[in-house]
Amino acid sequence: xxxxxxxxxxEFIELKLYVAGQTPKSLAALANLKKICHEHLEGRYTLHxxxxxxxxxxxxxxxxxxxxxxxxxxxxxxxxxIGDLSDLERVLVGLNLVRAETGxxx
Amino acid sequence: xxxxxxRRKEDSRVPPQLEKARTGIPGFDExxxxxxxxxxxxxxxxxxxCGKTMFAVEFLVRGATQFGEPxxxxxxxxxxxxxxxxxxxxxxDLKDLSARKKLMMDYVRIEPSEIQETGSYDLEGLFxxxxxxxxxxxxxxxxxxxLEAVFxxxxxxxxxRAEIRRLFRxxxxxxxxxxxxxxRGEGALTRYGLEEYVSDCVIFLDHRVNEQxxxxxxxxxxxxxxxxxxxxxxxxxxxxxxxxxxxxSMGLDHAVSSQRISSGVKELDDMLEGKGYxxxxxxxxxxxxxxxxxxxxxxxxxxxxxxxxxxLHVAFEESPAQTLRNMRSIGIDxxxxxxxxxxxxxxxxxxQSGLEMHLLRIHKLVEQFNPQAVIVDPIxxxxxxxxxxxxxMLMRLLDFLKTKQITAFFxxxxxxxxxxxxxxxQVSSLIDTWMLLRDVELNGERxxxxxxxxxRGMANSNQVREFVMTRNGIRLLPVxxxxxxxxxxxxxxxxxxxxxxxxxxxxxxxKEKSKTLEIKRKVLEAKxxxxxAEFADEEDRLAQSAKRDEQKERSLARDxxxxxxxxxxxxxxxxxxx
Numbered sequence: 001x002x003x004x005x006x007x008x009x010x011e012f013i014e015l016k017l018y019v020a021g022q023t024p025k026s027l028a029a030l031a032n033l034k035k036i037c038h039e040h041l042e043g044r045y046t047l048h049x050x051x052x053x054x055x056x057x058x059x060x061x062x063x064x065x066x067x068x069x070x071x072x073x074x075x076x077x078x079x080x081x082i083g084d085l086s087d088l089e090r091v092l093v094g095l096n097l098v099r100a101e102t103g104x105x106x
Numbered sequence: 107x108x109x110x111x112x113r114r115k116e117d118s119r120v121p122p123q124l125e126k127a128r129t130g131i132p133g134f135d136e137x138x139x140x141x142x143x144x145x146x147x148x149x150x151x152x153x154x155x156c157g158k159t160m161f162a163v164e165f166l167v168r169g170a171t172q173f174g175e176p177x178x179x180x181x182x183x184x185x186x187x188x189x190x191x192x193x194x195x196x197x198x199d200l201k202d203l204s205a206r207k208k209l210m211m212d213y214v215r216i217e218p219s220e221i222q223e224t225g226s227y228d229l230e231g232l233f234x235x236x237x238x239x240x241x242x243x244x245x246x247x248x249x250x251x252x253l254e255a256v257f258x259x260x261x262x263x264x265x266x267r268a269e270i271r272r273l274f275r276x277x278x279x280x281x282x283x284x285x286x287x288x289x290r291g292e293g294a295l296t297r298y299g300l301e302e303y304v305s306d307c308v309i310f311l312d313h314r315v316n317e318q319x320x321x322x323x324x325x326x327x328x329x330x331x332x333x334x335x336x337x338x339x340x341x342x343x344x345x346x347x348x349x350x351x352x353x354x355s356m357g358l359d360h361a362v363s364s365q366r367i368s369s370g371v372k373e374l375d376d377m378l379e380g381k382g383y384x385x386x387x388x389x390x391x392x393x394x395x396x397x398x399x400x401x402x403x404x405x406x407x408x409x410x411x412x413x414x415x416x417x418l419h420v421a422f423e424e425s426p427a428q429t430l431r432n433m434r435s436i437g438i439d440x441x442x443x444x445x446x447x448x449x450x451x452x453x454x455x456x457x458q459s460g461l462e463m464h465l466l467r468i469h470k471l472v473e474q475f476n477p478q479a480v481i482v483d484p485i486x487x488x489x490x491x492x493x494x495x496x497x498x499m500l501m502r503l504l505d506f507l508k509t510k511q512i513t514a515f516f517x518x519x520x521x522x523x524x525x526x527x528x529x530x531x532q533v534s535s536l537i538d539t540w541m542l543l544r545d546v547e548l549n550g551e552r553x554x555x556x557x558x559x560x561x562r563g564m565a566n567s568n569q570v571r572e573f574v575m576t577r578n579g580i581r582l583l584p585v586x587x588x589x590x591x592x593x594x595x596x597x598x599x600x601x602x603x604x605x606x607x608x609x610x611x612x613x614x615x616x617k618e619k620s621k622t623l624e625i626k627r628k629v630l631e632a633k634x635x636x637x638x639a640e641f642a643d644e645e646d647r648l649a650q651s652a653k654r655d656e657q658k659e660r661s662l663a664r665d666x667x668x669x670x671x672x673x674x675x676x677x678x679x680x681x682x683x684x
């Protein structure tokens with residue numbers, strides 16, 4: 001996909017959200033994530049939701065222990081954010097979006 | 107009804123003896139009377155490098171290969187490849203087992219720097235991975251090495267503990283026999299207090315260094331629902347994996363044999379009722395340096411092999427090659443026995459490892475080789491300073507050998523001069539047959555004597571014998587007691603010569619005497635003959651004169667008759683007047 005854009009902070013982000021069934025935490029995480037992506041990453045992210053109850057073998061690949069876990073594969077380094085993503089600040093720090101935040105005025 | 111049923115079921119699940127899963131680790135199953143609790147978690151804790159992971163992996167490998175129970179290895183600190191390499195030295199091929207679906211390895215990497223906690227979470231991912239692994243090979247055993255790693259990755263301690271508790275319940279519900287490794291803590295058993303959650307069975311591994319020699323020990327701290335050996339047991343890890351040394355039955359209830367086996371020296375057998383040692387008994391020969399103890403041991407080894415039985419020879423002083431060479435000089439060739447596989451010679455330095463290691467090594471050799479006789483030459487080398495420990499160790503060794511009805515032959519070095527009947531390790535009370543090799547100095551020579559100090563269960567000779575090593579083996583010669591002292595060596599030879607001379611002289615004298623007698627008899631006989639002849643002569647003459655007299659009488663009578671007839675009268679009688 002598109003690599004880094006000219007301006008720092010405007011990078012393409014690949015996200016994977018690992019959940020385990022339709023637990024409250026998982027649903028909360030998904031909702032929160034969708035909100036964040038919509039507000040901060042419009043147009044420059046891909047999101048895959050992986051339900052480990054359906055596909056348990058995928059947990060090994062990204063070394064998933066905690067549920068829910070949001071994995072940012074790109075850009076490197078890999079970051080894992082665990083929890084229902086209710087702490088927005090933390091999520092943004094985790095996704096390294098703070099600069100983007102200050103950059104754009106969204 | 108359902109409740110009483112489950113209660114009954116629970117009762118049957120915690121009977122006097124819990125159901126156990128055998129580990130297959132030699133010695134461990136004996137200590138725990140069957141292995142680890144089946145379907146429950148067990149903790150192995152200990153300091154770094156004490157063998158926890160090795161134990162856990164061996165538990166899985168043997169479970170898969172020996173007991174048909176595939177296993178899952180969840181490793182938090184080493185990758186699958188690293189783990190495979192680490193245990194390859196123990197002879198375990200994890201790669202092969204994985205390929206055959208007997209083992210599943212899952213490396214769980216926890217990198218704290220990668221993780222950002224935002225909001226509430228749980229460790230369901232771990233459960234999912236475990237479930238997946240267990241399902242994919244139908245595992246019955248699980249190893250978590252080491253679960254404490256989660257404490258470094260996640261900061262929410264309360265959550266972690268709740269999840270760990272959930273995990274163990276999860277494992278129990280599925281009846282998975284689990285082994286968890288944990289690092290030893292300061293003051294507590296484990297650093298993170300895992301023993302709170304795993305309270306069915308706790309095993310502690312210790313790795314101590316005592317006077318530059320390292321010993322590994324294991325202890326079952328807790329085993330809920332089961333009796334177990336409560337002592338510290340030494341163990342070692344070698345190229346065959348773990349071996350634990352269980353204390354042998356220290357009860358004195360061994361079976362005994364009345365069979366006798368030869369010592370290899372005929373005169374010695376003669377001193378022992380003509381038959382030799384009891385099979386399965388303990389024999390010791392003690393003596394000063396160079397007195398021939400090892401040679402006596404070699405004779406016994408030789409005899410055992412000649413009889414077609416296996417013999418294990420453990421030496422702490424000489425290498426096997428040296429022993430073979432030395433024994434050849436007295437006519438004992440052990441090399442063919444070694445080649446045939448009847449004699450196994452092992453030698454190592456006693457300072458190489460701790461006492462328990464020696465015991466364990468001998469144990470293993472005996473289990474592997476299954477000999478009928480074991481020789482340890484010498485046992486006094488094991489004294490490292492703590493004679494009590496050595497005594498205890500030898501007692502266990504003897505116990506072990508007696509239980510297996512293996513004849514034990516020990517040699518012991520004694521300090522010259524000190525009371526010969528006291529060995530340094532004071533093990534003599536454990537010995538059934540004890541022989542002493544003593545030097546006797548006389549006339550500028552030192553000669554050896556052997557005598558049987560004691561021999562339980564048989565009438566042994568109380569005589570001293572001279573112990574000589576000839577080119578054709580050991581000989582025991584009766585000693586001479588000239589004028590009340592024991593004479594050996596050249597003194598005996600001179601005495602022998604003297605006695606021989608005396609005897610010859612006596613024989614000579616006797617011969618002479620009989621000769622004289624002979625002559626006398628001849629003379630006497632001659633005399634008798636002469637007398638007889640004389641007598642015969644007399645007899646003859648007398649007979650003749652008698653005859654003549656008779657003739658005269660007859661002729662006189664005839665004359666008278668004639669004269670009478672001439673006179674013409676009838677002569678009435680004889681000689682009556684004319």
